[in-house]
Amino acid sequence: MFKKFFIPRMIQYFTVLFIGITLVFVIPRLLPSDPVSTQLHRMTSQGQYLDPAAVEEMRETLQELYGLKGGMLQQYFSYWKRLFTGDLGPSFTQFPTPVIALIRMSLPWTLGLLLASLSLSWMIGTVLGGIKVSFPNSPFSKATELLAMGIRPIPYYIMALVLLILFAFLFPVFPMAGGYSVGSKVGFNARFIKDLLRHSFLPILSMVVLEIGGWFLQMRNVASNLVEEDYVVYAEASGLPKSKIVFSYIMRNAIVPQITGFGLNLGFVFGGALITEMVFSYPGMGTLLYSAIIAGDYNLIMGINIFSIVGVSTAMLIIDLLYPLLDPRVRYQ
Amino acid sequence: MKLKSAVFLVLVAVACLSLSSWVLAVEPPRNETLIADILTGKVGNPGNFNFWATWVGNDKGLQQLVIDPLWMADYVTGEIINVLAAENPIYNDDFTTLTVKLREGVYWNDGVEFTADDVVYTVTLSMATPGLGYHTQFNQNIAEVVKVDPYTVVFELKEPNSRFHYQFLDRWGACRILPKHIFETAEDPLSFQFNPPIGTGPYKLVEYDLGGYWFLYELREDWDRTVTGMVYGKPAPKYVKFIHYGDASKKAMAQISHELDMADLTPESLQVVLSRNEYARGFYEDFPWAELLHPAVTGAAFNTLVEPFDNPEVRWALNLALDAKGLALTAYDGAVAFSPAYIPALLPYYEYYYEELQPYLEDYTIEVDGELYQPYNSNLPFEMAEEARRKGYTVPDTEKEIRIMFGYGWWKHSPEIAEKLLIKNGFSRGRDGKWLLPDGTPWKIEIVCLTTSTNPSFKWAFSIANQWSEFGIDCEAVPNEQVEHLTDMGDYQVVGGQPAAEPFGAGIDLYRGINVFKSAFFKPLGEERVGHQSRWIDEEIDGYIAQMELTDYNDPKNIELGIEVIKRLIDGQPGVSLASFPGFMGLDTYYWTNYPSGENPYAVPWYHWPNLKFVLPFLEPTGRE
Numbered sequence: 001m002f003k004k005f006f007i008p009r010m011i012q013y014f015t016v017l018f019i020g021i022t023l024v025f026v027i028p029r030l031l032p033s034d035p036v037s038t039q040l041h042r043m044t045s046q047g048q049y050l051d052p053a054a055v056e057e058m059r060e061t062l063q064e065l066y067g068l069k070g071g072m073l074q075q076y077f078s079y080w081k082r083l084f085t086g087d088l089g090p091s092f093t094q095f096p097t098p099v100i101a102l103i104r105m106s107l108p109w110t111l112g113l114l115l116a117s118l119s120l121s122w123m124i125g126t127v128l129g130g131i132k133v134s135f136p137n138s139p140f141s142k143a144t145e146l147l148a149m150g151i152r153p154i155p156y157y158i159m160a161l162v163l164l165i166l167f168a169f170l171f172p173v174f175p176m177a178g179g180y181s182v183g184s185k186v187g188f189n190a191r192f193i194k195d196l197l198r199h200s201f202l203p204i205l206s207m208v209v210l211e212i213g214g215w216f217l218q219m220r221n222v223a224s225n226l227v228e229e230d231y232v233v234y235a236e237a238s239g240l241p242k243s244k245i246v247f248s249y250i251m252r253n254a255i256v257p258q259i260t261g262f263g264l265n266l267g268f269v270f271g272g273a274l275i276t277e278m279v280f281s282y283p284g285m286g287t288l289l290y291s292a293i294i295a296g297d298y299n300l301i302m303g304i305n306i307f308s309i310v311g312v313s314t315a316m317l318i319i320d321l322l323y324p325l326l327d328p329r330v331r332y333q
Numbered sequence: 334m335k336l337k338s339a340v341f342l343v344l345v346a347v348a349c350l351s352l353s354s355w356v357l358a359v360e361p362p363r364n365e366t367l368i369a370d371i372l373t374g375k376v377g378n379p380g381n382f383n384f385w386a387t388w389v390g391n392d393k394g395l396q397q398l399v400i401d402p403l404w405m406a407d408y409v410t411g412e413i414i415n416v417l418a419a420e421n422p423i424y425n426d427d428f429t430t431l432t433v434k435l436r437e438g439v440y441w442n443d444g445v446e447f448t449a450d451d452v453v454y455t456v457t458l459s460m461a462t463p464g465l466g467y468h469t470q471f472n473q474n475i476a477e478v479v480k481v482d483p484y485t486v487v488f489e490l491k492e493p494n495s496r497f498h499y500q501f502l503d504r505w506g507a508c509r510i511l512p513k514h515i516f517e518t519a520e521d522p523l524s525f526q527f528n529p530p531i532g533t534g535p536y537k538l539v540e541y542d543l544g545g546y547w548f549l550y551e552l553r554e555d556w557d558r559t560v561t562g563m564v565y566g567k568p569a570p571k572y573v574k575f576i577h578y579g580d581a582s583k584k585a586m587a588q589i590s591h592e593l594d595m596a597d598l599t600p601e602s603l604q605v606v607l608s609r610n611e612y613a614r615g616f617y618e619d620f621p622w623a624e625l626l627h628p629a630v631t632g633a634a635f636n637t638l639v640e641p642f643d644n645p646e647v648r649w650a651l652n653l654a655l656d657a658k659g660l661a662l663t664a665y666d667g668a669v670a671f672s673p674a675y676i677p678a679l680l681p682y683y684e685y686y687y688e689e690l691q692p693y694l695e696d697y698t699i700e701v702d703g704e705l706y707q708p709y710n711s712n713l714p715f716e717m718a719e720e721a722r723r724k725g726y727t728v729p730d731t732e733k734e735i736r737i738m739f740g741y742g743w744w745k746h747s748p749e750i751a752e753k754l755l756i757k758n759g760f761s762r763g764r765d766g767k768w769l770l771p772d773g774t775p776w777k778i779e780i781v782c783l784t785t786s787t788n789p790s791f792k793w794a795f796s797i798a799n800q801w802s803e804f805g806i807d808c809e810a811v812p813n814e815q816v817e818h819l820t821d822m823g824d825y826q827v828v829g830g831q832p833a834a835e836p837f838g839a840g841i842d843l844y845r846g847i848n849v850f851k852s853a854f855f856k857p858l859g860e861e862r863v864g865h866q867s868r869w870i871d872e873e874i875d876g877y878i879a880q881m882e883l884t885d886y887n888d889p890k891n892i893e894l895g896i897e898v899i900k901r902l903i904d905g906q907p908g909v910s911l912a913s914f915p916g917f918m919g920l921d922t923y924y925w926t927n928y929p930s931g932e933n934p935y936a937v938p939w940y941h942w943p944n945l946k947f948v949l950p951f952l953e954p955t956g957r958e
Contacts, residue, residue: 033818037861041817043466043506051470052854052863058469059861065464094378095464096386096524102378109544169586176587177578179544183360186543281579283544287375294814 129219408838411681628838832908
């Protein structure tokens with residue numbers, strides 16, 4: 001079991017990590033922009049007077065500081081060497097701030113936002129999808145389906161903007177921007193947590209409302225196929241209670257693809273939610289990654305993507321390892 | 334089941350109401366707080382205030398409220414303000430020594446006195462630390478910097494340099510002075526966070542958002558020991574908050590709700606604010622609303638190393654194929670101050686340059702098919718005024734006011750002359766009326782530009798492309814995220830943006846704006862540029878710039894030399910020198926009034942400039958709750 005099941009999966013896991021991390025080293029270097037020129041532009045576009053006579057020498061200095069002077073292979077090896085010591089290098093655009101420090105600043109916001117919205121939408125969507133299939137003709141099920149079908153196609157940014165205009169501008173019950181208020185002392189205290197929740201309410205709501213539809217539809221589709229399976233028909237004929245059939249026979253089987261989807265989405269949280277962050281001016285990894293790409297900040301792009309690669313791969317690995325527990329059929333295979 | 338649902342719904346409603354109704358007790362009083370937008374957006378590294386090293390978050394209030402330079406340019410009054418320096422820079426006769434006299438009685442916000450030690454330390458630390466913003470320039474120029482007494486610093490320069498002090502002359506960027514007593518405790522000046530920032534400015538940091546969206550500052554109790562207090566008086570707002578709400582539509586919403594006093598908007602969002610907030614105004618109370626006189630000239634630049642833009646007659650033809658009035662109306666509803674001379678339309682430059690140049694421009698001729706043609710239209714500002722009146726806008730009546738608003742003129746729309754120039758140079762029209770290159774292939778022009786649709790780079794690129802298409806050239810504007818890289822490497826034909834570099838906008842000297850055209854900075858295509866993106870150079874200009882370098886920065890002779898350079902630029906037309914950068918600023922007068930404005934232009938009006946600290950004493954609270 002260990003040899004046949006565990007080892008191949010671990011080999012696959014580490015291979016994916018190696019290829020992914022190598023790709024995130026190579027791909028940013030194919031960008032037409034380079035971090036040194038971007039930094040020089042930023043200095044001048046933010047007002048610094050750069051005498052043209054100094055530009056070339058400054059370019060040399062920055063290249064040296066950023067560690068971009070050696071060949072690609074040399075940089076690649078030192079990149080792996082650094083990685084093994086947990087050092088993602090300095091950000092070029094915010095030199096010499098370590099990439100890990102920037103990620104540390106943004107990641108908690110993203111994790112809070114995306115884990116909350118993903119978990120809520122997954123739970124609500126999955127339960128509603130299951131209810132829909134189990135009680136297809138109830139008014140509640142019909143209304144839920146209508147709502148899910150109606151809301152799902154709305155482009156996310158429209159939904160986000162509508163919520164913002166409604167609840168932050170026309171009826172200003174929630175703040176228009178930011179993660180917390182002026183005067184809020186950052187810390188694990190009730191006052192700050194309340195303020196935090198108030199600021200994250202609209203961003204989370206905007207994501208939950210749309211994502212519920214997706215989870216609902218997926219659950220409904222999978223579960224509706226199961227309703228006609230022989231074992232469900234047999235259970236109904238045997239006179240088992242409806243709740244037993246719904247939870248133990250239909251939803252338990254239908255939930256496996258839902259869990260796979262949940263796990264995959266869990267891995268994606270490290271990339272952030274760019275549109276949400278922009279619309280609600282909410283801090284997070286999305287805007288960090290976006291600005292890194294625009295500025296050609298290789299180290300920062302690599303750092304964020306390494307988190308994503310490790311996140312998605314690990315989530316997949318865990319799901320893969322948990323499948324036998326969730327689905328007895330896998331155990332028997 | 335029903336009861337459970339009802340209870341659940343009630344709980345949810347209570348939670349929502351409780352979250353929404355909670356108001357912070359410690360939020361500073363709104364009527365004592367000025368709220369301004371962070372122009373460059375969310376701050377990526379909010380806890381790092383060491384902008385000598387990183388240039389991160391320069392606009393988060395640091396340069397506007399906390400840190401001072403030696404000198405500061407004010408492009409509205411044309412003055413160069415002595416800030417930490419007590420007087421103008423003093424050069425010796427051969428420009429190898431610069432003496433700086435410092436103000437006495439200025440204190441850092443932690444109570445330590447500002448002295449020459451701080452200036453010397455700022456310079457020596459920069460020279461010793463690669464990666465600090467002025468490391469290269471200082472090492473190239475400075476042989477030695479010494480403190481003569483607590484209020485006098487002398488720079489010994491390696492080579493004669495009549496403009497070395499420009500490194501310390503703040504124009505939304507300069508080497509500002511850092512506190513020695515703080516930085517000398519830092520192990521590594523590059524990674525030092527400088528948090529909390531200690532400055533000589535009138536405000537100190539109170540709090541900032543870890544997410545990078547807002548920064549709150551409070552007026553120092555000892556504001557009278559700052560340059561702002563000494564020269565201009567007590568700043569009116571007790572607190573200043575810098576905040577980034579998001580794009581222009583969100584800023585508009587915030588301004589309509591009186592939650593943002595000063596904001597950079599788009600023409601469209603400004604109109605929304607004006608229609609929804611009776612207390613809001615633009616830089617002008619009425620048309621053109623925008624600030625039109627700004628120290629950056631915008632339009633487009635040709636890549637003069639690429640055919641056919643290497644031919645000055647083709648560049649002239651392309652300029653004359655443009656209808657300036659049409660461009661201004663399309664891009665900015667006519668709110669434009671024309672700048673045909675590669676220097677921006679500005680009150681000081683009107684006086685020193687445009688007034689002088691006007692007769693020259695009116696008499697300027699180009700030869701086409703043996704005939705002389707006068708391409709300049711000095712009547713354009715009046716045509717613009719008439720057009721604005723026709724649209725129902727209120728426009729001043731006097732010639733002076735109209736010229737202040739719309740500039741001194743631009744080139745006539747002369748498609749027939751453009752046609753003759755192109756035909757003379759071997760171009761022809763195909764059967765479909767489209768222009769063909771001299772080799773008979775279709776002429777296609779691509780204008781690359783920034784992707785920000787509110788930037789003049791974008792706006793002019795699309796308007797120009799439209800007019801050149803109407804003239805018969807297959808032309809399109811292409812927004813590109815990598816436009817800076819393309820122009821750096823010379824991989825473009827035409828770029829929407831700045832046809833010349835930005836001068837200080839104060840004083841008489843144009844050197845900062847024109848030395849980019851020196852042939853010493855020339856780079857062929859494929860090599861990263863050092864000079865101007867047009868890669869246009871001119872031997873005569875080299876001569877004038879060399880003379881400038883041997884002339885004191887404040888010598889009136891610079892005006893003559895500047896005018897000669899401008900004349901060469903007009904002959905060469907390395908770009909489309911259209912107009913000053915129009916800025917659509919929204920100002921809410923609900924809590925504060927007496928902002929710098931078109932009717933009362935007493936200082937630089939932009940809140941992201943370091944000049945803001947000198948504006949704050951002139952703001953007047955309305956007393957509204």
